[in-house]
Amino acid sequence: MKKILSASVIVFMLFASGFWAKNIYAQDTQSGKTVMNEMLLAYYYPQTDAKSEISMRIVNRQGQVRQRRLTMLRLNQTSGGDQFYYIYFHEPADVKGMSFLVLKHLGRDDDRWMYLPAIDLVKRISSSDKRTSFAGSDFTYEDVSGRALDEDAHELIGEESLGTYSCQVVKSTPKRPGETEFSYRKFWIDKVTHLSLKVEHYDLKGKLYKVYETQEIQTIQGTPTITKAVMKDIENERYTEIAMKNVSYNVGITSDIFQERLLRRPPRQWIGE
Amino acid sequence: MLSKICGFILIAFILAISNSEVLFAESADPWTHIFDSVHGFTEAAYGHKFAGDKLAQKNSYNLLEQRLQLKVAYRPQKPAWLASLNPEFFYKGDLLADEYKETLRYHIREGYGLVSPLSWMDVKLGRQILTWGTGDYLFINDVFPKDYESFFIGRDDEYLKAPSDAGKFSIHGRLVSMDVVVIPSFTPDVSIRGDRLSFYDNFLGRIAGKESNRIFTEPAVQPANTEIATRLYRNFGEYETAIYAFKGFFNQPVGIKNESTKEIFYPKLAVFGASIRGPAPSVGGIASGEIGYSDSLQDRSGKNRLIENSAMKYLLGYERDFPKDWRIGMQYFVEQMLNFDEFKANSQPGDIPRDEFRQLLTFRITKLFRLQTLEMSLFTFYCPTDSDAYIRPRLAWQVNDHWKFTVGANIFFGKHDWTQFGQLEGNDNFYIRVRYSF
Numbered sequence: 270m271k272k273i274l275s276a277s278v279i280v281f282m283l284f285a286s287g288f289w290a291k292n293i294y295a296q297d298t299q300s301g302k303t304v305m306n307e308m309l310l311a312y313y314y315p316q317t318d319a320k321s322e323i324s325m326r327i328v329n330r331q332g333q334v335r336q337r338r339l340t341m342l343r344l345n346q347t348s349g350g351d352q353f354y355y356i357y358f359h360e361p362a363d364v365k366g367m368s369f370l371v372l373k374h375l376g377r378d379d380d381r382w383m384y385l386p387a388i389d390l391v392k393r394i395s396s397s398d399k400r401t402s403f404a405g406s407d408f409t410y411e412d413v414s415g416r417a418l419d420e421d422a423h424e425l426i427g428e429e430s431l432g433t434y435s436c437q438v439v440k441s442t443p444k445r446p447g448e449t450e451f452s453y454r455k456f457w458i459d460k461v462t463h464l465s466l467k468v469e470h471y472d473l474k475g476k477l478y479k480v481y482e483t484q485e486i487q488t489i490q491g492t493p494t495i496t497k498a499v500m501k502d503i504e505n506e507r508y509t510e511i512a513m514k515n516v517s518y519n520v521g522i523t524s525d526i527f528q529e530r531l532l533r534r535p536p537r538q539w540i541g542e
Numbered sequence: 543m544l545s546k547i548c549g550f551i552l553i554a555f556i557l558a559i560s561n562s563e564v565l566f567a568e569s570a571d572p573w574t575h576i577f578d579s580v581h582g583f584t585e586a587a588y589g590h591k592f593a594g595d596k597l598a599q600k601n602s603y604n605l606l607e608q609r610l611q612l613k614v615a616y617r618p619q620k621p622a623w624l625a626s627l628n629p630e631f632f633y634k635g636d637l638l639a640d641e642y643k644e645t646l647r648y649h650i651r652e653g654y655g656l657v658s659p660l661s662w663m664d665v666k667l668g669r670q671i672l673t674w675g676t677g678d679y680l681f682i683n684d685v686f687p688k689d690y691e692s693f694f695i696g697r698d699d700e701y702l703k704a705p706s707d708a709g710k711f712s713i714h715g716r717l718v719s720m721d722v723v724v725i726p727s728f729t730p731d732v733s734i735r736g737d738r739l740s741f742y743d744n745f746l747g748r749i750a751g752k753e754s755n756r757i758f759t760e761p762a763v764q765p766a767n768t769e770i771a772t773r774l775y776r777n778f779g780e781y782e783t784a785i786y787a788f789k790g791f792f793n794q795p796v797g798i799k800n801e802s803t804k805e806i807f808y809p810k811l812a813v814f815g816a817s818i819r820g821p822a823p824s825v826g827g828i829a830s831g832e833i834g835y836s837d838s839l840q841d842r843s844g845k846n847r848l849i850e851n852s853a854m855k856y857l858l859g860y861e862r863d864f865p866k867d868w869r870i871g872m873q874y875f876v877e878q879m880l881n882f883d884e885f886k887a888n889s890q891p892g893d894i895p896r897d898e899f900r901q902l903l904t905f906r907i908t909k910l911f912r913l914q915t916l917e918m919s920l921f922t923f924y925c926p927t928d929s930d931a932y933i934r935p936r937l938a939w940q941v942n943d944h945w946k947f948t949v950g951a952n953i954f955f956g957k958h959d960w961t962q963f964g965q966l967e968g969n970d971n972f973y974i975r976v977r978y979s980f
Contacts, residue, residue, distance in 0.1 A: 327913065335915075335943050361943035362581045363979040372780075378821055380780050387700045389673040393782070393819050395863045397826040402867070405914040405940075450865075507913075529775070529782075530714050534656070534664055537617065537628065542579070 301423035301439045304458055308439075310349055311463035313415040315492045316518035318344040320539050326510040327406050336360060337404050340540040344522045350375055353527040354414055357540045358404075368532050371396075375417050384532035391532055400449060407479070407500040407509035420444060426455075431466050434459045451479075462486060462493035478504040490518045582612040582634075585977040589696040595968030597740040597751025599642070604738050605695045605973055606641040613652075627657040642738060651705055666710040671703045672723060674773055674784070675832060676817045678906060679921065680875050682834035682855045683786035683815040685771055687793055689732035694739055694952050694966060696973030704732060718776045725769040728761050730808055731793040734966075742965035745804045747892055749959050749968060759799060759807040761791055781820035786834070788813040796850035797840065809849050810839035827862030844881025847888040852880040867910035875902040894960045897927045915940045923963060930956035930964035948975040 325337040338360040344353040354371040358364045372380040381394045399411045421441035429436050436457040443449045452475060457467040464486060470479035485497035494516055501508040520539065589605025598604065613634035619625050634652040638645075654668030675684040679702075692701035708725045734741045736754035743750035761767045769790030776783060789812045797809035815834030822829035834855045841849035855878070861871040879885060882898040889895075903926070908919040916939050923932040936950035951972040956964015 329913070333942060361979065363583070363940075363943075363946065363977075365581055378826060380821070387671070388703045389671040391673075393828045393830075393861075395827045395861050395869070398863050398865045400865060401863070402914055407913070448865075525716070528714070528719070528777075530664070530712070530719070534658075537630075542615075542617070 301425035301441075302418065304425055304437050304439050304463075305421075305423040305441065305456070306349070306418055307463040308456065308458045308465050309415055309418060311493070312465065312495065313352070314345055314348050315494070316490070318342070318520060318522040319516065319518050320520045320522070321516040322514045324512045324514065325404065325406050325408075328508055328510075330506045335405065337406065339404070342522055342536070342539055344524060344527070346524065349418075352414070353522075353524060355527065355531055355536075357535050359540075359542075366535075368535060370527060370529075370532055371414060372527065373414050375419075379414075382529070382532060389533075391529055406511075407502050407507065408511065412481075412500070421454075429457065431457050431459075434461070434466055436460065436466060446473075464493060464495055472504075478502070487516075489516050492518055579616075580612055580614045581980060582610065583977050583979040585609045585611075585698075585975055587697065587973060587975040589971045589973035592970040592972070594970060595740050595749060595751070597736070597749065597753075597968065599737050599752050604642060604969065604971055605697070608639045610637040611635070611651075612637075627659060630656045632656070662714045664710075664712040664714075666712075667708075669705045669707050670710065671705050672708065672710065672771075673703060674721070674786070676819050676830040676859060677832060677857055677875075678859065678861075678871055678873060678904065679923075680857060680873060680902070680904065682832050682857055683773075683784075683788070683813060683817065685769075685788045685790065685793065685811075685813055687729045687731050691732045691734055691738060694734075694969065696950055696952060696971060696975070698948075698975070704729065718774055720775075721771075721773045723769075723771040725771070725790065726765075727763045728767060728769060728791055728808065730758075730760060730791075730795070733758065733795060739966060739969045742894070742960040744892070744894055744960070745801070749965060755804060756795075757803065757805045758795055759805055761808060767791075779820075781818055783818045784816065786813065786815045786817070792838075792850065798848040801848070809841070812837040812839055815855075822860060822862075825862075827860060830857075830859040832857040832859075844884035845888055847885070847890065847893060851882075851885055854878040854880060861906075867914060869906075869908040871904075871906035873902075873904040875904070876900070877902075899927065901925065901927045925961065925963065928956070928961035928964065929958065930954070930961040932963040932966070944978050944980065946975075946977045946979065948977070949973065 320340070320342050323339050323341055327335040327337070337358070340357045340359065342355040346352060352373040354373060356369040358367045366386040368384045370382040374380070379396045381396045383392045383394050384390070385392065400409050402408070403410050403413045421443050424440045425437060426440050427438045429438055436459055439456045439458060440453055441456065442453040446452065450472065451470045452473050453471050455469040456465045458465050464483060466483045468481035469477055472478045480501045480503060481498065483495050483498050485495070486493050487496045488494070494513065496513045496516065497511070499508055499510045526536065586608050587605050589603055591602060591604050594601065611634065613632070616631045618629055632652055632654055636649045636651055638647045638649065640647060650669055652669055652671060654666050654670045656664060656666045658664050672686040673684055675681060677684070681688070686706055687704040689701055689704045706725050706729050707727055708723050711722045713720045735756070736743065736751045740749050740751040742748070743754045743756065745756065746754065769788070771788040771790070772786065774785050791808040792811045793808070795806040795808055797807045799805040799807045813834050813836050815832065817830065817832040819828065819830035821827070836853045836855060838850050838852045840846070841851060844851040856876045857873060859871070859873045861869070863869045877900040879896060879898050885896065903924045905922045906919065908917065910917050917937070919936050921934040925931065933953050934950065936948065938946065938948045940946050949972065953970045954963045954966040956967050958964050
């Protein structure tokens with residue numbers, strides 16, 4: 270009986286993942302896990318593939334600004350499952366042309382490669398720690414490519430309004446506490462788009478130290494997409510703003526391109542100059 | 543004088559471009575576009591020599607230079623037949639005001655055209671940097687030229703790789719991919735000759751500096767001397783595998799043509815090898831293994847004491863990251879001289895003693911601070927069989943998106959004068975580099 274139940278949940282999730290984008294009024298959220306899964310699908314898995322140009326502004330305590338500009342390609346192998354990512358750096362000048370290839374796996378370490386054009390080196394990178402900063406920003410690798418649903422226990426703790434948005438609030442607590450720098454996170458997830466509008470990170474002493482906020486959502490090709498967001502590090506008084514430009518879905522990315530060649534020969538049709 | 547003027551020009555150039563962003567952002571003429579596509583850096587570097595053996599040309603420093611690197615890529619959109627090949631032309635050149643050598647040099651590091659005549663084929667023709675294999679500062683199947691002088695005096699890691707004038711033909715298949723590299727004109731490693739770094743000169747039988755007067759003979763540029771390197775590779779799940787084959791020459795002058803005139807040359811060489819790389823089971827991190835058979839074609843029996851013997855080379859590597867931006871890497875390298883009995887039987891007094899199995903351990907530790915803007919790293923080579931070692935500590939600070947400060951050191955230890963690192967003991971140095979990227 271239990272098996273049938275969990276099988277039907279899985280089928281439901283798979284079905285829903287392709288469906289939610291359109292059926293935006295599906296509000297039959299029961300548990301925290303379901304809400305969180307909806308969020309993961311809406312944020313990390315919309316459509317089959319995506320191309321976006323990402324700008325980051327990293328501002329430190331002194332107000333000094335560093336900027337990153339990169340193009341990201343994403344392809345889902347299965348919705349809610351393994352994914353391919355390709356990241357190409359346009360700016361700053363000293364990393365221009367550098368690229369990353371990531372095969373994201375649920376349940377084991379990602380496969381990650383880096384290409385350094387100046388020495389024509391394809392380097393395999395160990396990815397045991399997903400909590401490292403992404404490109405020197407306040408976002409982590411996990412923030413960019415997603416944290417697996419099963420890593421945390423998700424508890425629906427209430428409903429709250431954020432501005433005009435009506436949100437469900439989920440508290441996510443890591444199942445293996447030693448591996449993260451937070452003891453738990455609180456998500457404000459919009460009931461309509463299923464995107465998180467705010468995420469609070471609490472440290473091991475239970476103190477709030479990091480806050481993520483969505484600043485702009487646009488509907489692109491029928492898909493609600495976060496196009497501006499900020500991650501504030503309260504403890505260190507710094508923040509990173511992130512903005513997505515030229516987002517398009519279903520641009521025709523296929524799995525066979527995610528090979529070493531992609532690193533040595535960047536796909537100009539998607540990344541431009 | 544000349545280099546001072548150049549230094550001044552470089553500084554003026556830095557100031558000009560650091561102020562130019564605002565100006566260029568406003569105007570949208572074609573020049574803006576061209577200027578936008580030019581990138582590079584200017585760098586000033588100084589490397590101080592510790593009280594060394596005072597044998598080189600200059601003895602208080604071995605690095606004092608200003609460099610301007612410019613690179614530009616051009617991807618023509620017409621004519622249509624050319625655009626359909628997805629063409630890319632890339633050019634990267636270095637203007638170097640080298641106060642050590644008292645020269646002003648312009649060096650083209652890369653200058654190539656890259657096209658895809660077929661959807662599954664890439665052709666890259668021209669001067670290019672070539673790299674493959676799994677080693678970290680250790681090379682078995684990467685037979686392409688290196689510049690160890692740059693490596694030992696504190697230039698950026700980029701300069702360890704020297705360019706080749708070559709054609710690279712790549713075929714990408716579903717089951718297997720292949721690279722074929724054709725190098726018509728042999729390019730050797732940048733050798734240590736005593737003018738900047740002292741070394742063990744086996745003709746003199748001691749550490750020598752600028753007085754070393756070996757004569758280097760490179761293979762003639764002729765069709766028969768074309769070097770060919772190939773790599774066949776594919777992934778099995780998360781494991782990358784490759785096999786390699788090479789026919790050409792040693793990149794180091796490991797052959798003696800004439801002992802009395804101190805003529806040395808680059809003997810013929812073939813290398814066959816294989817490598818594998820992937821996640822280490824259960825412990826996490828990346829493990830790799832590489833093997834190579836180095837076939838010394840002009841001394842296959844090992845009887846000729848004037849030419850390097852054939853060898854087997856083995857490499858095991860492991861790298862892992864840890865929370866808070868820690869990363870460690872370890873390698874174990876073994877070089878087995880083949881026909882060792884012949885080597886021993888034919889050695890003469892004064893020849894450099896060698897072990898049948900030379901073992902080398904490397905250890906890398908890296909830690910990033912302050913949102914990855916400050917990098918502290920230490921790379922160590924330790925050779926228990928030669929009883930020598932080489933350590934490379936480095937601290938690099940990315941001040942902002944343009945400025946980068948790097949300080950580091952190259953320190954050598956050795957029991958004997960003739961071993962790989964031991965011979966460099968008189969060249970210990972620390973260096974500082976300031977770079978502005980644009």
